[in-house]
Amino acid sequence: MTEQDALFDYCLRIGDSSLIIGHRLSEWCGHGPILEEDIAIINVSLDLVGQARSVLDYAGKIEGKGRSEDDLAYLRDVAFYRNHLICEQPNGDYGRTIVRQFLFDSFHYLFLNELVNSKDDFFSGYAEKSLKEVIYHMQHSTKWMLRMGDGTEESHRRVQEPLNDLWRFTGEFFAVNEVDKILISNGIAVDLNKIKPKWKQYVREIIEDATLTLPTNDWEQLGGKEGRHTEHLGFILAEMQFLPRAYPDATW
Amino acid sequence: MNDFQIRELLEEVKDPEVPVLSILDLGVVRSFSIKENIVDIVLTPTYSGCPAMQVIEDDIVSILKNNGVEKVNIEMVLAPAWTTDWITEKGKQQLIEFGIAPPEKSSVDKSSITGDARFIACPRCKSENTEMLSQFGSTACKALYRCKDCLEPFDYFKCL
Ligand SMILES: [Zn+2]
Numbered sequence: 352m353t354e355q356d357a358l359f360d361y362c363l364r365i366g367d368s369s370l371i372i373g374h375r376l377s378e379w380c381g382h383g384p385i386l387e388e389d390i391a392i393i394n395v396s397l398d399l400v401g402q403a404r405s406v407l408d409y410a411g412k413i414e415g416k417g418r419s420e421d422d423l424a425y426l427r428d429v430a431f432y433r434n435h436l437i438c439e440q441p442n443g444d445y446g447r448t449i450v451r452q453f454l455f456d457s458f459h460y461l462f463l464n465e466l467v468n469s470k471d472d473f474f475s476g477y478a479e480k481s482l483k484e485v486i487y488h489m490q491h492s493t494k495w496m497l498r499m500g501d502g503t504e505e506s507h508r509r510v511q512e513p514l515n516d517l518w519r520f521t522g523e524f525f526a527v528n529e530v531d532k533i534l535i536s537n538g539i540a541v542d543l544n545k546i547k548p549k550w551k552q553y554v555r556e557i558i559e560d561a562t563l564t565l566p567t568n569d570w571e572q573l574g575g576k577e578g579r580h581t582e583h584l585g586f587i588l589a590e591m592q593f594l595p596r597a598y599p600d601a602t603w
Numbered sequence: 604m605n606d607f608q609i610r611e612l613l614e615e616v617k618d619p620e621v622p623v624l625s626i627l628d629l630g631v632v633r634s635f636s637i638k639e640n641i642v643d644i645v646l647t648p649t650y651s652g653c654p655a656m657q658v659i660e661d662d663i664v665s666i667l668k669n670n671g672v673e674k675v676n677i678e679m680v681l682a683p684a685w686t687t688d689w690i691t692e693k694g695k696q697q698l699i700e701f702g703i704a705p706p707e708k709s710s711v712d713k714s715s716i717t718g719d720a721r722f723i724a725c726p727r728c729k730s731e732n733t734e735m736l737s738q739f740g741s742t743a744c745k746a747l748y749r750c751k752d753c754l755e756p757f758d759y760f761k762c763l
Contacts, residue, residue: 387747391739398743401652405681476682483684483763484650491738 366406367434373399425595437520446509470538500561522571630689725750
């Protein structure tokens with residue numbers, strides 16, 4: 352694998368993760384449990400899709416084959432997507448969505464906090480920009496974890512169950528593959544081992560404050576970074592890509 | 604056309620989500636220059652997903668071309684990242700008159716993760732007896748507040 356291939360793959364991992372979880376959140380539009388939350392979760396979605404746009408645009412330039420951000424988002428199949436598996440997991444009820452978001456936001460924040468130091472000028476600028484937005488995302492999902500975990504018996508159950516269920520996808524945040532090895536050696540990528548203890552500590556503290564129980568299952572479900580996805584991604588792409596595939600020249 | 608005239612035209616272009624605020628007062632125009640009737644402009648987005656940016660770009664191109672500029676090149680840069688500190692004093696005053704509480708100073712406040720202790724003054728009655736209803740408001744850049752004295756809800760242009 353050349354450095355250029357690795358860089359392209361790394362862009363896809365970052366861009367696809369934001370795009371897919373952002374798309375998932377957009378499914379809440381008009382269906383939020385209360386008006387304020389409907390607006391909040393869609394604002395988070397908008398930030399993430401916006402962030403995805405700029406990374407995919409950069410990915411196209413790195414690849415050098417003339418593919419635009421839209422080409423990459425709308426014309427790739429499942430096996431070419433590089434997002435973390437947790438991003439494609441279904442929304443379920445609002446408790447499940449918040450747990451998924453909390454696990455992702457806390458990783459995303461710590462990841463960007465390191466990416467700021469990347470020797471790649473695009474990534475450092477991108478990270479600095481995105482970080483400002485992601486702080487608000489993390490604050491939002493953290494507060495809901497506390498409120499629901501330490502709420503009623505039912506709200507507690509509705510976050511504890513998805514926490515147990517989604518936990519197996521969190522190992523993937525820190526799984527290092529060939530792409531990381533190439534890009535860490537030249538100072539471009541984030542050393543995931545460095546942020547792992549920080550993430551564990553933050554998540555443990557919030558889970559305890561929320562009177563929830565830290566899952567003990569340490570099985571790590573991997574594959575997203577290599578294009579091996581759960582069955583859910585295909586359905587997302589079918590919906591997301593329908594229009595540009597059916598009407599390739601459609602414009603606003 | 605000279606720099607001064609370009610500046611006057613850019614002053615006419617407003618943020619479509621806060622139509623009293625010019626893009627110069629919003630701080631998204633990082634630089635501009637004109638050479639042989641071609642204008643180069645460097646813009647930076649407020650939020651990554653801000654849908655207003657495309658409208659702003661289109662408005663810039665159309666107002667400059669309608670006033671005789673031959674070509675407009677717009678470059679979008681992410682770094683340095685936009686901050687609400689770049690909103691001018693005039694801009695902040697216009698926000699208050701429009702009914703939006705302007706952002707507090709110094710945006711790089713990472714302690715915001717643990718909670719807000721800021722007092723945001725109501726743009727209508729100036730009371731500081733207010734509360735946050737939601738961190739996310741009608742647009743990406745705003746949070747929703749309520750004044751506990753005059754009981755009016757209002758938007759707060761949140762720090763970034
Ligand atoms: Zn008031």
